[in-house]
Amino acid sequence: MVTENRTLRVLIAKPGLDGHDRGAKVVARALRDAGMEVIYTGIRQTPEMIAEAALQEDVDVVGLSILSGAHLELFPRVIAELEKRGVTDVLLFCGGIIPEGDIPAIQQMGFKGVFGPGTDTNDIIAFLRENVTEKQ
Amino acid sequence: MQPTELIERVAAGDRRALARAITHVEADNAAGREVLAGLYARTGRAQTIGITGSAGVGKSTLVAALAREERRRGRTVGIVAVDPSSPFSHGAILGDRIRMQDLTADGGVFMRSMASRGNLGGLAETASGVVDVMDAAGYDVVIVETVGAGQDEVEVATATQTTVLVTTPAGGDDVQSMKAGLMEIAQVMVVNKADIAGAETAAMQLRALLAIAPARAWEPPILMTVARNNEGLDALVDKIDAHQDYLRTSGHADEERRALAEAQIVSLARAALHRQALETAQGEGILAALVDEVAARRQDPRAAAGVLLEAVRKHWGRG
Numbered sequence: 009m010v011t012e013n014r015t016l017r018v019l020i021a022k023p024g025l026d027g028h029d030r031g032a033k034v035v036a037r038a039l040r041d042a043g044m045e046v047i048y049t050g051i052r053q054t055p056e057m058i059a060e061a062a063l064q065e066d067v068d069v070v071g072l073s074i075l076s077g078a079h080l081e082l083f084p085r086v087i088a089e090l091e092k093r094g095v096t097d098v099l100l101f102c103g104g105i106i107p108e109g110d111i112p113a114i115q116q117m118g119f120k121g122v123f124g125p126g127t128d129t130n131d132i133i134a135f136l137r138e139n140v141t142e143k144q
Numbered sequence: 145m146q147p148t149e150l151i152e153r154v155a156a157g158d159r160r161a162l163a164r165a166i167t168h169v170e171a172d173n174a175a176g177r178e179v180l181a182g183l184y185a186r187t188g189r190a191q192t193i194g195i196t197g198s199a200g201v202g203k204s205t206l207v208a209a210l211a212r213e214e215r216r217r218g219r220t221v222g223i224v225a226v227d228p229s230s231p232f233s234h235g236a237i238l239g240d241r242i243r244m245q246d247l248t249a250d251g252g253v254f255m256r257s258m259a260s261r262g263n264l265g266g267l268a269e270t271a272s273g274v275v276d277v278m279d280a281a282g283y284d285v286v287i288v289e290t291v292g293a294g295q296d297e298v299e300v301a302t303a304t305q306t307t308v309l310v311t312t313p314a315g316g317d318d319v320q321s322m323k324a325g326l327m328e329i330a331q332v333m334v335v336n337k338a339d340i341a342g343a344e345t346a347a348m349q350l351r352a353l354l355a356i357a358p359a360r361a362w363e364p365p366i367l368m369t370v371a372r373n374n375e376g377l378d379a380l381v382d383k384i385d386a387h388q389d390y391l392r393t394s395g396h397a398d399e400e401r402r403a404l405a406e407a408q409i410v411s412l413a414r415a416a417l418h419r420q421a422l423e424t425a426q427g428e429g430i431l432a433a434l435v436d437e438v439a440a441r442r443q444d445p446r447a448a449a450g451v452l453l454e455a456v457r458k459h460w461g462r463g
Binding site: 015045094095 | 159160163164166167171229233234239241242245248249254255256261
């Protein structure tokens with residue numbers, strides 16, 4: 009939990025090759041309306057681009073949206089690129105089309121929140137506020 | 145990271161430390177102020193460039209193209225891109241990275257998005273501080289992109305040395321551009337999207353307006369660009385360089401530096417004064433009482449503002 013009443017900065021990115029960004033945009037808007045600053049980088053981001061943007065923007069949270077089915081390949085690469093840059097204190101969450109059976113593996117990687125289609129955006133907002141940590 | 149460590153690591157070119165230092169400066173907290181104070185002696189080496197203009201004229205695309213041209217010339221580039229905060233939720237969508245995708249992979253570029261956080265001058269209140277941190281970190285060029293600015297969001301002129309005003313063909317008749325404000329602070333004028341009809345006319349109107357303006361030591365050049373295709377960027381960087389040379393070498397260099405310093409001090413002091421006065425007025429219940437008066441039409445707002453200031457002054461006098 010964040011004690012200080014500060015503005016959360018969130019990076020919303022779409023790794024991989026699918027071009028469907030409606031879900032990412034709905035989440036970005038909901039977070040904006042909840043008073044957060046959302047850095048939206050658009051579609052077809054490489055793991056390097058996502059990690060570099062997270063570093064430069066010094067975000068509190070990184071949210072990935074993916075519908076292509078490549079999450080088990082791409083998510084570990086995003087995490088590796090973040091770690092390479094020393095960005096280890098961000099809260100990770102993801103959404104999109106992620107089969108039930110993959111969720112434990114994704115949580116194991118470090119994604120605290122996994123939100124599928126039909127999620128109430130208020131649940132995501134509450135999750136972020138509860139789980140984000142203070143920057144050192 | 146403690147401020148002293150941040151200062152050292154920013155000066156040494158550590159990008160993670162730079163990002164964290166900017167976060168503190170943007171929050172305007174004690175660490176941020178310490179970092180700025182510690183780094184200020186290292187500033188003054190970068191070329192600082194402001195890019196302003198109405199929403200939709202292509203500022204982000206132009207900034208990306210400008211950064212590419214500066215990189216082609218072997219210079220490192222810092223970018224500060226400001227987007228508006230919602231006046232209701234205070235949240236923001238910062239989307240400038242979308243047009244700068246290719247620059248993200250370039251280690252010679254550092255880009256930071258900022259929300260205006262309620263500031264009305266076209267920038268975020270702490271933007272000039274962020275420019276200073278990037279300058280101190282050793283970037284050769286620091287480019288600041290304002291929010292879509294209408295006519296009098298002229299704050300960028302106090303944050304950067306060279307202000308570039310971006311317009312497009314069919315941006316309104318020439319009376320639009322005769323109005324005061326942005327026109328008067330620009331050192332370089334750009335007609336972007338020059339591949340659509342009316343670009344020549346737009347440039348001509350700007351030229352005609354400058355011709356009737358009082359003569360100045362630096363005459364703003366008028367250029368045409370198609371930022372989407374990187375067209376006209378070579379000439380734009382040449383003109384920005386020329387203006388930077390003018391600032392350094394003309395007899396006005398000292399004068400210009402002092403004017404910029406004064407504008408920055410006044411702008412920051414005004415913002416701090418505004419915030420502190422409002423805090424006092426709210427904290428003491430002064431404001432709420434006056435709101436009742438004015439809402440019931442027992443007092444007019446102008447008189448109430450006078451009473452408010454008097455009350456704040458008295459309160460400060462006691463403290």
